[in-house]
Amino acid sequence: MSSTSLYPLRFEPILRRLIWGGRRLGNVLGKAIGDGNDYAESWEISDYRDWVSRVSHGPLAGMSLRLLVRERGEELLGARLAGSGTFPLLVKFIDAREVLSVQVHPNDEQGARISGDRGKTEAWVVLDALPGSKIYAGLKPGVGRLELESAARNGSLAPLLHAFEPRQGDCILIQAGTVHAIGAGVLLAEIQQTSDATYRIDDWGRTGPDGKPRELHLAQAFEVIDFDRGPVNPLIPERTEHAWGSSEWLARSDYFAFERLTVRGAFVLPCPDPVSFTILMGLGGTALVGFQGECFELALGQTVLVPASTAPVEITPRGECVLLSCVAP
Numbered sequence: 001m002s003s004t005s006l007y008p009l010r011f012e013p014i015l016r017r018l019i020w021g022g023r024r025l026g027n028v029l030g031k032a033i034g035d036g037n038d039y040a041e042s043w044e045i046s047d048y049r050d051w052v053s054r055v056s057h058g059p060l061a062g063m064s065l066r067l068l069v070r071e072r073g074e075e076l077l078g079a080r081l082a083g084s085g086t087f088p089l090l091v092k093f094i095d096a097r098e099v100l101s102v103q104v105h106p107n108d109e110q111g112a113r114i115s116g117d118r119g120k121t122e123a124w125v126v127l128d129a130l131p132g133s134k135i136y137a138g139l140k141p142g143v144g145r146l147e148l149e150s151a152a153r154n155g156s157l158a159p160l161l162h163a164f165e166p167r168q169g170d171c172i173l174i175q176a177g178t179v180h181a182i183g184a185g186v187l188l189a190e191i192q193q194t195s196d197a198t199y200r201i202d203d204w205g206r207t208g209p210d211g212k213p214r215e216l217h218l219a220q221a222f223e224v225i226d227f228d229r230g231p232v233n234p235l236i237p238e239r240t241e242h243a244w245g246s247s248e249w250l251a252r253s254d255y256f257a258f259e260r261l262t263v264r265g266a267f268v269l270p271c272p273d274p275v276s277f278t279i280l281m282g283l284g285g286t287a288l289v290g291f292q293g294e295c296f297e298l299a300l301g302q303t304v305l306v307p308a309s310t311a312p313v314e315i316t317p318r319g320e321c322v323l324l325s326c327v328a329p
Contacts, residue, residue, distance in 0.1 A: 004059045006075050006307040008291050011053035011065065014043035019208060022097030024187050028128065029093055029301025041094050044303035045279065047087035048194050057296070078276040078308035081328060088328055089256055090194045091279055091303060093127075093187070100182045101214070102136065102157055102202040106224040107176040111197040114220050119176045122192030123251040123258070125324060126170040127283065130185030136161045137172055137180045137232035145227055148179075152218060157202045162231035169260075170234040171250040177226030189281055191326050193255050199224065242267070245320075258326035263287060266316040269306065272327040278306040285321030290314040298323070 013031055021040025026033035033039045045065065046053050053065040060068070065087055074082035081088060105111075105120035112118070124135075136158075139148065143160045151157045161179065166172075166186060174180050179201065182188070199221035200214065208214045237248035237260070244267040248260045260283065272278060280289070286299040291313050298304055298321075306313055315323070 006060075006072065006310055007058060007294070008289050008296075008310060008313060009058075009060070009305045009307065010056045010296070010303070011045055011305070012056045014046055014051050014053065015039055016041040016043065019206070020096055020098040020100055022095045024095040024128070025093060025301075028187060030299070031301065037097060039095065041092050042301075043090065043092045044281070045087065045089065045091040045305055046194070048090055048196060075309040076277060076307045077328075078274065080274055081276060086194055088194055089279070089326070090192050091281070091326075092190050092192075093301060094124075094182065094190055096182045096184055096186045098206075099134075099184045099204055101200045101204070101206075102161065102179060102181045103198050103200050104179050104221050104225050105174075105176050105195070106197050106199070106220075110176075110224045111195060114223065115197045117197040118193050118195035120193050120195040120197050121174065121176045121253050121255055122190055123171060123173045123253070123256070124182070124188045124190050125250065125260070125283070126166045126168055126172075126186060126188050128168060128187040129166045133166065133185030134163045134183035135166045135170075135172060135180075135186065136163045136183065137174065138162045138178055138229055139227070139231070141230055143227070145222065145225075148225070148227075149218075149222065152201055155202065155205065164233065166234070171237070172232065172234055173251045173253065174232065175226075175229070175253070177224055178229055178232055179225060180232070189283070189324060191256050191258060191279070245317075252329065255328070256326055257329045258324055261323045261325055263315060263317040263321050263323060266314060269311075269313040269315055269325075271308075271311055275308050276328045277308050279324075279326040280304045280306065281324040281326070283322040283324055286318045287321040287323060288316040288318070290316065
């Protein structure tokens, strides 16, 4: 494997079927789903426990992301992240046919102590939202622990949650400690820490496949909720014009930073500073990703990982395309 140069990597999607999922991962994003209305998540890039991505094309086809990180970490991740042992981000598309549970994620210290997992800060970019759909993000001003605990016990949590109707293109940053839920009818892209530490506070009275209410995690949740955070709204993009189109910084955190690129002309993908990998997600239209004379299409619902050592990579749109470009700061 060491003799093969790294190149822009595509992976086989890991499809997860959950009670609240739908069919838009296939109908809209082109994933190879089967029968059923419960296709909830497509894990595009993952190095989490048993859900490990495998390269789908080229000389490294079939190779796991975990092995690439362990054996070629500096080439893939960049010198700063090379010793981490795990790919630091989990990238997915989510189709919420039904509302997700009201939940909260821990920070790194809390996740390690409570769940033996990393923390989970995440960000969403809305691809589509049906009329009347909602995003629940943060608590209404003044909501404290006693009020929220009482509402959780009584099943009357919704009036205490800050909510808004999302629009296509909205970006929402969910820091660890933020109470949140994705509402029914929302299709989105998500970038998060490599973690699945989730503490469920309420599940809207829903029962699982066994007919019983799904488990709640109230003790863990109330240990990690940040009651000082308050309402969370979509971020305001920072737009810059370029000869090839425009870029909009959407989200920055300690774990990831990403921008939306509206591409109308060819350009060379810049190396991040400090140098790290780059993740590209197709949000609309089609682009050709070119490297060393080879190229492939990147369309809506598709994802590519550009290793830190892979340069230059040329992006050529077919007409106009929209990409999400993510780096590890």
